[in-house]
Amino acid sequence: MRIFDGLKHIPGLAMAGKKNPWGKPAGNGGGSGSDGGDGGDGAGGETGSGDDGPRNPWLPGGGAGASGQRKPGGRRSASIEDIFKNRGPEGPRRAGGGGGPGLRLPERPGGGSWVPVLLVGLAVIWTAFTSVHFVQPGEEATVTRFGGKYVGSFGPGTNVSYPWPISVVEKENVVAIRTEDVPSKLILTGDQNLVDLSYSVRWNINNLPLFQFQLEDPVETVREVAETAMRSSVAEKTLDTVISGAGRADIQANVQTRMQAILDGYGAGINVQGIDIDKTDPPEPVVEAFNDVLAAQQDAERELNGARRYSQRLLARAEGDAEQFNQIYSEYRLAPEVTRRRLYYETMEAVLSRTDKTVIDADGVTPYLPLREVERRGRAQAGDASRTTNDGGQ
Structure with a gap:
């Protein structure tokens, strides 16, 4: 102004x-x-x-x-x-x-500038912060130098390297289990049917240098290898086996084995921990027809189970009758006449017990007596007497 x-x-x-x-x-x-x-x-x-x-x-x-x-x-x-x-x-x-306002640093006691001192202090702080690395338990770190050349690894603890950008240190958790979810995909089964299947892959790092430098995109490689192994394993099973869940454990084990073999061949530094199949459904356009087929199969299975139970009962009865016959035959061999009479009496008793007539073979007795009618009349008279007694009591 x-x-x-x-x-x-x-x-x-x-x-x-x-x-x-x-x-x-x-x-x-x-x-x-x-x-x-x-x-x-x-x-x-x-x-x-x-x-x-x-x-x-x-x-x-x-x-x-x-x-x-x-x-x-x-x-x-x-x-x-x-x-x-x-x-x-x-x-x-x-x-x-004196020509105008301006910022001017104060001078050192000896008359020198503070700029070299500030530069040295900044360099010391930068070196301290970029040279000391604290690696936590369960972690590992890789060290690269001069634009990406791998020179070594660090384990858990305090480690020292050249300052950045001379050395670059990258840390990764090698213990944590990572999960990759694969969305629903149509996969062809062994009997030329399609199944809508989704699953997840559990994995972790077992060699950090290979994981970081061997493959361009390790996570995408895990997804691609999982899909390849799953399609190969499902192609060995029928649709009923895959959907009913009877072969699910076999499929999961086969996928894990195939994935591990492929990743080891790539040198990926990855360990496959397990496969979890989440959903196995028929394709959407044929869901209704497939449900009808499943209902018919369940009805057929129920009828088969009933027939199996009936055959088991008949077989048990036949075995019991055969055992009983064997026992009687053993007794017959010991006393044939006695056994014949006893069998005759038992047979006649079983037959005559289902008739309303009584036959008596004795002298002085009428050959036929309506004993059933006499019995019925006696019961009717007893009932009338009991009712009369009850009425008089009241």
């Missing part, structure tokens, strides 16, 4: 016929050196002694004498361009100098 304050007084001084404070008359270029006054001392102007004129307040040591010639070591008057560019007549001003 002081610059603009000085500039705005120049037009006013010129119009008033006064002397220019920068060293030249505002109106009349003649005179005998009276313009070289000291800016407030009239005597100096009259004598024309040739003393230096008023100094430019913006340029230390600036200003010209009465003769208009610059004295040795003097400065020319500053232009507007010099003022706004922070330049002096002799060139750019030093930061923090």
Whole structure:
């Protein structure tokens, strides 16, 4: 603001016929050196002694004498361009100098600069932060140097390397189990049917240098290898086996074995922990028909189970009858006559017990007696008597 304050007084001084404070008359270029006054001392102007004129307040040591010639070591008057560019007549001003405001670091006690000390301190801090590495339990780290050349590995603990960017240290958790979920895919079974199957793969790192440098994208490789192994394993099973779950354990074990063999062949540094099949469904367009087929199969299985139970009962009864016959035959061989009579009596008893007639073979007895009718009448009379007794009691 002081610059603009000085500039705005120049037009006013010129119009008033006064002397220019920068060293030249505002109106009349003649005179005998009276313009070289000291800016407030009239005597100096009259004598024309040739003393230096008023100094430019913006340029230390600036200003010209009465003769208009610059004295040795003097400065020319500053232009507007010099003022706004922070330049002096002799060139750019030093930061923090008298030519304008600027930031200037304090000097050291011996007169030197603090810049080298600050640079050394920053270098020490940078080295300390990028050279010391703390590897947690369950983690490992690989060290590369000069743009990616592998030079070694770090185990759990405190480790030291060259500072970045000379050495680059990358840490990975090699103990944690990672899971890759594979969405639903249509896979062809061994009996030329399609099954909609989704599954997940559990794996971890068993060799960190191979995992980081052998394959371009290890995670994508795991997905591709899992799909290949799954399609090969499902192609060995029928649709019923896959959907019913009877062969699911076999499929999971086969996929894990195939995946591990392929990844070891690639040198991937990956250990497959297990395969989990989440869903096994028929394709969406044939779900209804497939449900009907499953219902018919369940009905058939239920009927087969009933037939198996009936055959087992018949077989058990036949075996029991055969055992009983063997026992009777053994007794018959010991006493044939007695055994024959006993068998006859038992057979007749079984046959006659289901008839309503009683036959008695004895002298003086009527050959046929309606014993069943007599029995029935006796029961009816007993019932009437009991009802009469109950009525009289009441």
